[in-house]
Amino acid sequence: MNLLEFVRGCTFDDFLLLPQLGIVPSRDPEAIDLSTRFSEHLTIRRPIVSANMDTVTRAAMAVVLAEEGGIGVVDRGFRAGDIAPQVTEVSAVKRTQHGVILDPHGIVEDALVSDALALMKKTGVGTLTVVDHAGRLKGLLTERDVRFVPRDARVAERMTPRQRLTVHVGPISSADAESMMATHKIKKLPLVNPDDTVLGLMTARDLITQRRHPFATRDERGRLRVAAAVGATGDYLERSAEVLRAGADALVIDIAHGHSRVMERAIEQIRARFGGVELIAGNVATAEGATFLVDRGVNAVKVGIGPGGGCTTRLTTNFGVPQVEALVQARSAVGDRVPIIADGGIRRDGGIAQALLFGGESVMLGSAFAGAQETPGEIVMKSVLMPESQKVVQVPFKVFRGMASLAAVRDRLDLEEADAHEVEAFGAEGLEVSVPARGSVRTIIHDMLKHLCSSISYGGACSLKDMQERFRANPERYLVKLSAASRTESFQR
Ligand code: XMP
DSSP: OOHHHHHTTOOGGGEEEOOOOOOOSOOOTTTSBOOEEEETTEEESSOEEEOOOTTTOSHHHHHHHHHTTOEEEEOOOSSTTOOHHHHHHHHHHHTTOOSSBSSOOEEETTSBHHHHHHHHHHHTOSEEEEEOTTOBEEEEEEHHHHTTSOTTSBHHHHSEEGGGSOOEESOOOHHHHHHHHHHHTOSEEEEEOTTSBEEEEEEHHHHHHHHHOTTOOBOTTSOBOOEEEEOSSTTHHHHHHHHHHTTOSEEEEEOSOOSSHHHHHHHHHHHHHHTTOOEEEEEEOSHHHHHHHHHTTOSEEEEOSSOSTTBOHHHHHOOOOOHHHHHHHHHHHHTTSSOEEEESOOOSTHHHHHHHHHTOSEEEESGGGTTOTTSSSOOEEEEEEOTTTOOEEEEEEEEEEOTTBHHHHHHHSOTTTSOHHHHHTSOOOBOEEEEEOOSOHHHHHHHHHHHHHHHHHHTTOSBHHHHHHHHHHOGGGTEEEOOHHHHHHHHOO
């Protein structure tokens, strides 16, 4: 079968997938391997990515995505020239959890209790390592040690001294740290170098959190991973430097038309300045667009022009490619050289399995997460007329908007400097809508993963990778093109 010809002009709702002989005993996401690559060198255990949109991904969303095995991309939709807010979001994700705290906050032994209290307040940390002037561990000081104590007392008088602590020399695995904590009934385990200088600190709280999220996307230090979006003009180099310094694990150069000279220049500049940083670029929707990016050395390609829920590009410009065709085109051009992120247009969970079969290694979701508790923005109450009862009730809503919508662009501009007429007529390519507020994105993700595992079961496979390989080896075994009537039968309820 010539897959490209078969899917020409088609998108998700044009197909169903034929059920195959099921081989998995259950559809449990804990038992079925869903691991995939977000980018060339960054593996994730679940193929879900949250979109870099200012009504979708800030720290709260990115933390849950990483805990659940996916990854969030923090948007750059803050006021132009203002890099600090994005940096704050990225570092908030990186500081949420640790395997080992490699730079624990410390204080010298002859400091005063008032200094310790001030440091605890400033950092929000309740345990300080106490060191001598050569940086050698002398003890631990907790909030309890300094409660109800004269503020001019010395730290050394209040700390638990080194000789009463359980300390480990050198690095240690999480499992060994857990058993040391159990044996010695302790909650904190300081790590030291052979010369007794502080190497790190492990806490029971961090180890418990790690156990609670066994699929989480973590870096080599046990911190949650997060990506950050940058542009291709303006402050993008400075922004890249700052978000990388804050610990971002990947940069996503995200512009509406990624197959362009400005993108080419941005990739060149970022590579020249930041070398081997994990670099993702988009969006493109054709074979040439995808090849263009891969040939210039990116580590993943983001595919999708115009399918997004908050998107009006196709209406306003008449350009775009139906998303299934775009994914097949990109995949056929790129092969296995780098992963593809299927970005946009997924309006029902079944679309996730399709996007992952037609070409995506992961799916990027915006509107599917709209209204979730972890999205930025306030809840507003709106009066809604209930059709059955004809009663007006108050319903909580949140805003979801395209990044090229008038409202999003207006928020990014400095209105005092911008010409108001120019802003109104800047040529919006996105929508702003109100969506009902709903619960945690964690529940939404769990539901999606169960549905994806059901797809794998129907697809006669034992893992996501297995299903992708079977499909790509033999797409005609799977694909049913729908008539208008079968589309209605399938998707209209
Ligand atoms: P979904 O369908 O998941 O898509 O909401 C999310 C993706 O939509 C894209 N996006 C836009 N596209 N104008 C566009 O043409 C916009 O204003 C806009 N805002 C977001 C983006 O790729 C996102 O990941």
